[in-house]
Amino acid sequence: MTLASAAGPVTGPAAPHPRRWAGLAVLSASLLLVVMDMTILNVALPAISADLRPGAVELLWMVDVYSLVLAGLLVTASALGDRWGRKKMLLTGFAIFGLASTTVLWAGSPAQVIAVRALLGVGGAMIMPSTLSMIRTLFPDARERATALGVWSAMASLGAALGPILGGLLLEHFSWHAAFLVNVPVMAVAVAAGLFLLPESRNPAPGRWDAAGTVLSIAGMVALVYSIKQFGKEGVAVPGAWVALGVAAVTLGWFARRCLTRPDPLLEVRLFRSRPFSAGALVAVTTSVAMAAMMLLMAQWMQLVQGYSPLETGVRLLPTAVGALLVSPVAPALASRIGTRAVLSGGLAVSGLGFGMLAVAPMTYPWVAAALFLVGLGMGSLAIASAAIMAGAPPEKAGSAAAVEETSYELGGLLGVAVLGSVAAAVYRGSLPQAPVEGVLSGAAADAVRESLGGALEVAQRAGTAGAELVRQAKAAFSLSLEVTGLAGGGLMLVAALVVWWLVPRDLDVTAGHH
Template sequence: MTLSTAPVAHKRRWAGLAVLSASLLLVVMDMTILNVALPAISASLRPDAIQLLWMVDVYSLVLAGLLVTVSALGDRWGRKRMLLTGFGVFGLASVLVMWAESPGAVIAVRALLGVGGAMIMPSTLSMIRALFTDSRERATALGVWAAMAAVGGALGPILGGFLVENFSWHAAFLVNVPVMAVAVLAGLFLLPESRNPRPGRWDALGTVLSIVGMVGLVYSIKHFAKDGLTDPTALVSLAVGALALTWFVLRSLRRPDPLLEVRLFRSGPFTSGVLAALTTSIAMAAMMLLMAQWMQLVQGYTPLETGVRLLPTAATALIVSPLAPAMAERIGARTVLAGGLVVAGLGFLVLFAAPLVYGWVALALLLIGAGMGSLAIASAVIMSGAPLEKAGSAAAIEETSYEVGGVLGVAVLGSVAAAVYRAALPYTGTRAEVVRESIGGALDVAATLGAQGARLAEQAKVAFGDSIAMTGAVGAVLMLLAAAAVWKLTPRTLDIGAAHH
């Protein structure tokens, strides 16, 4: 394609990609920073168990609930406008943290961050689809985008750990403000406006159904993980979510201009890209959660030391992501996509089969990161399978799969880990319920018990090691099953460099 027909001047579109990548980096970092800041927030504000749960959950509930609606709005209202508004909301919420002196205020700020995140995340993806009309360039740009997401996930705990240790937990949020201010200014000049030329009528009922369905689904998964499969709140929430989502999908299939283009799933490559994104997200979220606990509670590292030791995943993802499109040109997108899942699966296998010491853990993290990196192709496959006017729908589906995958990972694999931990710890003494609830609880109780406590702490650490090994086995099986499905769904001849205009 010639530059004269390109909608964005050659240099400006790469500068535009830098703005989009930086904003995505921050949103992903923000998800992980909270994990590190939580102990400090708890110590300072003394939230009860329900408030603590909401502090963690509200961000992903709001984000997941709004993704579909905000993407459809962006297609109509203008994706650039939506993105810049998202930057503003995210920056504002980060400033408001300064006045958050109660658990309720922190929950409100996290909800507002979720609104900003929902505006930013799908907009960055659909803007890349609009910025890069040449499909080879677009594959490279999406590789860079995916690398930034991986780096954000790794930098969050390091930066969060540093800020919490040296300043206060407020500082972990304030770091967003200058970046968002720069992103708004740069975005105004560097990003072109793009929207769907034929948006059709707004679907009010569809909007309500998508929000109720996604929030119900995410809320129920989180509560099943915490309270077990018979928890009535979670069961009701799941029923409402499933009903709303089924109605939403049927409605979307019947309408000529649906809120979300569900028909994209008729494409095998599109479905395989979404499946790869979902599976990777499940595996990554569970792994990071368990590894962060193992390093801090079992190995005794500080939050900052833990963040640094989790770096192998981001480092390999950062190297492999931008190379993935070139690898796909050589050996085929199908091989890279399924191969990435197999490599990540091998990483989980290491956790299952090898002794639980940092050397082996680092190898597992390297393999998981390399597998993640090659999944930069998933974004290219998803976006190449969607026409430009449906870019918002494709981006919303991809982002939703990442978001739901993250929640599922913590809930499902986290529950497997918790069940194995409880089964491996035959403790019936003082405060047995607390001890068997989590390793953190066990170590707290052990600290009060003297000589008997030392034995309990040792038993708890061994049980937690068993739970990591079992989660590794489940994660490996999950990744390998997904690899087989992706191999079957993706055509051998799929070329993500073939132009889709």
């Protein structure tokens, strides 16, 4: 059954699909797993490194190849789903994700693990936007759709929180292969349930495929992601990163021009003419920038400064997910009562205050937990951002809307780690004494201390009695870098709250239909 044509925004109410809530359960469960998997793999990387002994470049590719492939293929996968069928695209993504996870049993070298991660990126690019665009067509009623997107958003928050906990549990009892193999039975169930519960939907008049646009979007996104990652790791003095950024600017500019001049573009760039749509995309980017940097630093702070295990760290990061889970499902009702603009701007402001708390409150766990809970509360209300993006797109353009949202989250996360991560590193280095533990360290050891807290702790172990003072200095410097980054993230959220307040019309109600 094709819902795309039946879910028109203007021609009167469409008949809702009878199995739409069961379909939502399949979509939400699959999203939960994909998000969990990303975080599980981050937890597993130290174990993979210890077993396979990858070189520095191989380790970088293990980390980076997933997001390079995912970001590169999001637009193409979404456009293909609109034409070929979103259900087919989603189930194919499940199958590729499951098969890639199985092949890890034969992965005995860093290159083979990189190949598995790349294949997982292909599956992820098919799954992530398909879940969103299918919600757009499963729920033609705007109020039901806003509720469904609230559930979808809550599952994403829950997946990000449960990933480190499940990863910690698996790694305590099994080898690193378990971090991949846990996907296999779940993807098999998702394919079986999806076949029966999900209806097919596609754009009824997709037009001609833009082969040149496909190449430009993939090359541009891969170049952009690569340049952001290189700037984050090496600083601004890297010629290769500037070349990649130049390639990205040319190819993405050319791609945007093609999309604006064609009647049947790969990505409906004209959606940005809708102020609510633009506001939703801005919210996605801003929250990802702040969250990605903060969660990376917070996990290190809990393990290296506070001394918690990976599993204990995962449990102590839960207040964010609890806050998000409390608010996400009720965000649509809140928006219909006090207005979409108030919920979107208010959510950004509450999260911003949570980030700011890290800078002004004592760095003890009860205060950190309260700050994380505030951040989660704000994030929960931002489920409305997805509703604003989806309400700004007609059903036949659902793939384009989903691609924009997923790309916004992906780029936001990368920018957060690159930009705020660089700020944190600069604060850490700058707040260490000029000669840490005078007379004890020199040369490579001093460089290792300045490079990272982990390096400082390793050097301290070999420094004898002077090591205790080095540990104290390095931990104090890292805690300060976390506080400053919290302040920067909070400031960014508050500025975004003002811009969103300006962008979103006062009378916009994403629970009341197409805008």
